Amino acid sequence: xxxxxxxxxEANPVMSTGTSAVPRLVAVSGPSAGRAxxxxxxxxxVGRHPTNDFVVDDPRVSGxxxxxxxxxxxxxxxxxxxxxxxxxxxHRVVDAELAPGAELTIGDSLLRVDIDANAGTPPxxxxxxxxxxxxxxxxxRELFATLERISPKELGVLIQGERGTGKQEVARAIxxxxxxxxxxxxxxxxxSLPEALAEAMLFGxxxxxxxxxxxxxxxxxxxxxxxxxxxxxxxxxxxxLQGAVLRVLERREIVRVGASAxxxxxxxxxxxxxxxxxxxxxxxxxxxxxxxxxxxxxxxVPPLRQRAEDIPLxxxxxxxxxxxxxxxxxxxxxxxxxxxxxxxVRELNNVLLRAGALAQGGVIRRQDVAGEGExxxxxxxxxxxxxxxxxxxxxxxxxxxxxxxAYLALLMKRCQGNLSAAARQADVARxxxxxxxxxxxxxxxxxxxx
Numbered sequence: 511x512x513x514x515x516x517x518x519x520e521a522n523p524v525m526s527t528g529t530s531a532v533p534r535l536v537a538v539s540g541p542s543a544g545r546a547x548x549x550x551x552x553x554x555x556v557g558r559h560p561t562n563d564f565v566v567d568d569p570r571v572s573g574x575x576x577x578x579x580x581x582x583x584x585x586x587x588x589x590x591x592x593x594x595x596x597x598x599x600x601h602r603v604v605d606a607e608l609a610p611g612a613e614l615t616i617g618d619s620l621l622r623v624d625i626d627a628n629a630g631t632p633p634x635x636x637x638x639x640x641x642x643x644x645x646x647x648x649x650x651r652e653l654f655a656t657l658e659r660i661s662p663k664e665l666g667v668l669i670q671g672e673r674g675t676g677k678q679e680v681a682r683a684i685x686x687x688x689x690x691x692x693x694x695x696x697x698x699x700x701x702s703l704p705e706a707l708a709e710a711m712l713f714g715x716x717x718x719x720x721x722x723x724x725x726x727x728x729x730x731x732x733x734x735x736x737x738x739x740x741x742x743x744x745x746x747x748x749x750x751l752q753g754a755v756l757r758v759l760e761r762r763e764i765v766r767v768g769a770s771a772x773x774x775x776x777x778x779x780x781x782x783x784x785x786x787x788x789x790x791x792x793x794x795x796x797x798x799x800x801x802x803x804x805x806x807x808x809x810x811v812p813p814l815r816q817r818a819e820d821i822p823l824x825x826x827x828x829x830x831x832x833x834x835x836x837x838x839x840x841x842x843x844x845x846x847x848x849x850x851x852x853x854x855v856r857e858l859n860n861v862l863l864r865a866g867a868l869a870q871g872g873v874i875r876r877q878d879v880a881g882e883g884e885x886x887x888x889x890x891x892x893x894x895x896x897x898x899x900x901x902x903x904x905x906x907x908x909x910x911x912x913x914x915x916a917y918l919a920l921l922m923k924r925c926q927g928n929l930s931a932a933a934r935q936a937d938v939a940r941x942x943x944x945x946x947x948x949x950x951x952x953x954x955x956x957x958x959x960x
Contacts, residue, residue: 531583540619570617591902641683647817661687669782671811674856677782693737716768744781841876
């Protein structure tokens, strides 16, 4: 008899955490010689810019040079598009796992990996859920432990992660576990703010400014009094509004459009981004002072491909949320677990909704998810290898463009060109989906030809 997963959780013992040696990076030579950084979190960064976890004051080091990941007593180092490279002896490396004793060079600085005998890693949470978030992987349990500590505090939180990883669910979980849980939770989608109305939508408008005798229009920050404002994809916030948002964080007040006197607001601000805001700061596109106020605490949501062991729990939660009694056959679950999921949890949710509709006898089988998660096959150009030449940011933008075009084409095919149905399935605003289709040249195109 096949094993199935239904809307709930599977019994599974929580991993024993124990204690382990904590690796650290030490600057052996260079302008920051003597500095050390214990790698106690799952993800951290190294670079010249003061927003990094480990700051190396070396002019030949890039603003954000390395990403670090702790792997037991080792450190995985990933060069994230630095100008002068990362060197292990005479070998330039992009992604390497280093044991204690290894030395690497960035700019004019030599860094060594060793063990910090005094540092301790915060124990992962023993729970397998936090709010609507679920997971038994070490990365998610570490995230839950962080959220448990920061949710009750009035700190700004910047949630980082790829698109579709569930950053808004993290923000809702923070709100739900905070003293503001009974207050409003107001979402500001920075990717879809209309330029002409953005200021009024955020901060409100005086009646006189609207040429109306009605009451003043209340903006998002006033509407969230006593609660939480979540700024989704804050990196897309227009520069003209960034100073006004900083004013909210520093002074707890807003100025309505058409008004001269400020209005006091009592809100907590949580933000998210899939971008590296430090790169935007270096290019003058994002205010550094706003970054520091937003990122008093940073929470990283790992991509689904890095936590495949969480997929059974996530499937159960998504089916339950959809009100489905469907169960998943073990072969179907194995197939879903093996997928790379470039669209992360959002893509998995869409696959489950479709598979649940196709399932016979209330059981989702392998044939119901056949081909899912493998992406749009597209044209010969779209099937070719990614163009990874040039700068990191340029290569990443090209990869995102290919993914968005492929995903949107397949989405519209599934929904037979129905924009409203596609927006619901993709969990994005209808006008935002329309703008994406136009941006990728798919609006009004016959997708049977794609």
